[in-house]
Structures are given as structure tokens and as C-alpha cells.
Amino acid sequence: MVWNASPAWQGKALQAVADHATTLLSGYSPIHADLAGTRLIADLTTGRTLSADPPIRAWAEDVVVTVDPDQLELARHHAQHLREQEVAAAGHGVERTELRYLRETVFKDTASAALWWLRHHDHDVTALKSVFPDLEHAVKLVDGGDAPGPVDALITAFDALTPDLDHRARYELHQQLAHILSALGRSEAAESLLSRAGAHPPDEPA
Secondary structure, eight states: OEESSOGGGHHHHHHHHHHHHHHHHTTSOGGGHHHHHHHHHHHHHHOEEEEETTEEEEEOOSOOOOOOHHHHHHHHHHHHHHHHHHHHHHHHHHHHHHHHHIIIIITSSHHHHHHHHHHTTTTOHHHHHHHHHHHHHHHHHHHTTTOOOHHHHHHHHHHHHOTTOOHHHHHHHHHHHHHHHHHTTOHHHHHHHHHHHOSSOTTSOO
16 A cells, blocks of 8 residues: 555545445456456556645555455355356246247137148148147137136036045035035036036946
């Protein structure tokens, strides 16, 4: 630490150099200590103006930047984690773009789906006939047209909540659900549920 003035300026000189070093180093990761040191040496050697009148400057010589090994290792792990996050985020972005393209362009309707299939299968119109039903089904799926109705969703939900019921107990549960729907004035839904449950309990002759 050097300054071209009386010892009374020592405190201001030290503070000016320390503040400048802190500001500069805050922009660098510990893993870039060598680069930060090169920049810091260049800046501190040039010096800082403490006063224009009288003209007083402070600068540093033989500057060395060191990093605690534990902090350096921590910084390396953090940098690796950030890189992994960036790669994952980029992958998710690509996936979202592909899904949006499929939803909004390829499977927007059966005509678009058919053209997309032809483009990727050497424009084989003859083979298209065999896969056209699958393309139609895919368009419906993407559009949500094959989403289960409320009765099917109700049965699926209760079956998922009671996986250990035997066939007869499950039949009786469906009967009770149909009775509740009928009592609530949902006779059509009740009939639909009963049609899925069957007219007779399991193991009982029709």
C-alpha cells in the first residue's frame, strides 16, 4: 500500500484501495480468482485519486489474490449445479416447444396429422390408409375429446380409492353410487353407472 502524502492520509488511502478491491472482486466467482487477480493488480497498480488539491494518489504493489480451499470447492460445486440447471432448463424449453408444435400444428386436425405422417414416411399414401384411424384417435386425444365422462371418472375414482374390494363388494358399491345419483335427480347418470356395473352381481346367474 503506497500513497504520496503524509501519514495522516494512511486511513483514507487504505479505505480507498480496499473499497475499490471489494467492488472489483465482487464481480468474480472464487473459481475465477486468477482472472480477478490479474484485473485487480492492473487496477490497483494504476492507483486511485484521493485528492485533486493537493494532488494525492494511493496505489498497491505486489498484489496477491488467494482463495480459501473450502470456499473454492464450494464455489465449484455451486457453478456445476448452475450449469446442470441451465442444461435442464434448456431441455425443458425444447420439449415445451416440441409439444406446442405437435399440439398446435401437427395434431391440430386429421388433415395436418396425415400430411405430417406422409412427410415422414416417403409420402406413402397407400400405407396412410392403415394408420389413418390411429391419426384420428391421436387428434382426439390431443384435443381432449377422449377424456372420460363424469360417470366413468366417478367409477375410476372410487375404484382407485378401494382397490382391495372383491367383485361383489365393488358391484354393491356401484349400486349404492347409482342410488345416490338417482336420489339427487341424476337418473340418466345413475342408469349409465348401472349399465357399467351390470344387471346382476358377479357369480349370480342372469
